Amino acid sequence: MSAAATWSESGPRTVDEHRAAVAALLASSGVETVPLAAAAGRVLAADLTAAIALPPFDNSAMDGYAVRAVELTGASEGSPVELAVSADIPAGRTDVGPLEPGTVARIMTGAPVPDGADAIVPVERTESSDGGAGFGAGGGTGRVRITVAPEKGAFVRRAGEDAAGGAVLLEAGTVLGASQIGLAAAVGRPDLVVRRRPHVLVLSTGSELVAPGEPLAPGQIYESNGTMLAVAVREAGATAEQLSFVPDDVEMFRAALAVRVRDGVDLVLTSGGVSAGAYEVVKDAMTGHGVEFGKVAMQPGGPQGCGRLELGGTTVATVTLPGNPVSSLVSFEVFVRPALRAAAGYPDPDRPVVTARLAGDLSSPAGKRQFRRGVLDATNGTVAEVGSAGSHLIAALARADCLVDLPAETVSAAAGEPVAVWLLGT
Numbered sequence: 001m002s003a004a005a006t007w008s009e010s011g012p013r014t015v016d017e018h019r020a021a022v023a024a025l026l027a028s029s030g031v032e033t034v035p036l037a038a039a040a041g042r043v044l045a046a047d048l049t050a051a052i053a054l055p056p057f058d059n060s061a062m063d064g065y066a067v068r069a070v071e072l073t074g075a076s077e078g079s080p081v082e083l084a085v086s087a088d089i090p091a092g093r094t095d096v097g098p099l100e101p102g103t104v105a106r107i108m109t110g111a112p113v114p115d116g117a118d119a120i121v122p123v124e125r126t127e128s129s130d131g132g133a134g135f136g137a138g139g140g141t142g143r144v145r146i147t148v149a150p151e152k153g154a155f156v157r158r159a160g161e162d163a164a165g166g167a168v169l170l171e172a173g174t175v176l177g178a179s180q181i182g183l184a185a186a187v188g189r190p191d192l193v194v195r196r197r198p199h200v201l202v203l204s205t206g207s208e209l210v211a212p213g214e215p216l217a218p219g220q221i222y223e224s225n226g227t228m229l230a231v232a233v234r235e236a237g238a239t240a241e242q243l244s245f246v247p248d249d250v251e252m253f254r255a256a257l258a259v260r261v262r263d264g265v266d267l268v269l270t271s272g273g274v275s276a277g278a279y280e281v282v283k284d285a286m287t288g289h290g291v292e293f294g295k296v297a298m299q300p301g302g303p304q305g306c307g308r309l310e311l312g313g314t315t316v317a318t319v320t321l322p323g324n325p326v327s328s329l330v331s332f333e334v335f336v337r338p339a340l341r342a343a344a345g346y347p348d349p350d351r352p353v354v355t356a357r358l359a360g361d362l363s364s365p366a367g368k369r370q371f372r373r374g375v376l377d378a379t380n381g382t383v384a385e386v387g388s389a390g391s392h393l394i395a396a397l398a399r400a401d402c403l404v405d406l407p408a409e410t411v412s413a414a415a416g417e418p419v420a421v422w423l424l425g426t
């Protein structure tokens, strides 16, 4: 054991110091192979290279006729050129020989352009030999009048024009959405190698807590942090397993964790029981077992803890959040979300931050970085507080779409002053 002062003896950490301590607990999450449909929202772990060229072969961009451009020099609406139709090529047909000189081949969008043809004339620029518009009744036989002189290459999609075979299509680190997954399928991949999502155990504590749906006795409140944090974990791109909350009882708390901590759990995330009261179950159960507790110079979310919890011969990264719902979720935003996203390889672990002008005056405690809940009006660039500083105000939290980040040295900020705003939208 080192003789260095513990966190609680050395005084409050800054927000950035605690962010770094939490981030250091989470290693890079590893990789796994998932079917394409399961890859949405995941981070690509290895460059995607093109096993085939895109398009894989020269093909028609239109329904019409494959032609030799040189045979149609001078064709126009006023003097159409009439040629024999020598073949019919639907999409997928590959047994067609080279285009016979002096003939054209009827061809559909996506069908291979026959050897010898060098342009496509759209059906709209033709008349069937009976004089009607569109494809005549003859299919791949008969004659067709062409009313345009195509450029060489017109309406031919060239093999490899979108991507050459072997080209890097997507770089490792790309967040996969519909178009990226469509591209992987287009080059024949049934699955992709993606970053594994960190797995988080969520456990709430408090003898006053009751599960939603149950009757509420005097002095009790509904347990809200567990579900809220599990959802926040999933929204951050990790997976969550929500354990049933436990009363303020050290043995029950340790037992609840002991049966669920196993290989593959990347983080234990608790709420409640970490401040200066007499029944701080999380603090009591983890102090001396690898987790340090102390204060962070912020509001809400002053009391915090983190470390590698020693449990049953193993250790597991652990972050202990305070119990007030607003403190819990704001602490998650500030410390846990960026660490989880960085571990999962997201290129943008932090929320976007914009500058907005305050809609009203605010005062803020000296020496503490404060995160007030706000609503941003993007049309005029102002941010208005919802609720007030109280860390129990979950109804106001639910109306907020941003956090107003007031620096530790700020004690007052007047309406119209610019402030940093963290955008919470997904």
Ligand code: AMP
Binding pocket: 204, 205, 206, 208, 209, 221, 222, 223, 224, 225, 226, 271, 272, 273, 274, 275, 277, 322, 323, 324, 325
């Ligand atoms: P604690 O951090 O345990 O001292 O709790 C601080 C405040 O948050 C108290 O008012 C608790 O009742 C409340 N609280 C703690 N945990 C939860 C929870 N899981 N859901 C809702 N409120 C909670």
Ligand code: MG
Binding pocket: 205, 206, 207, 248, 272, 273, 323
């Ligand atoms: Mg409690």
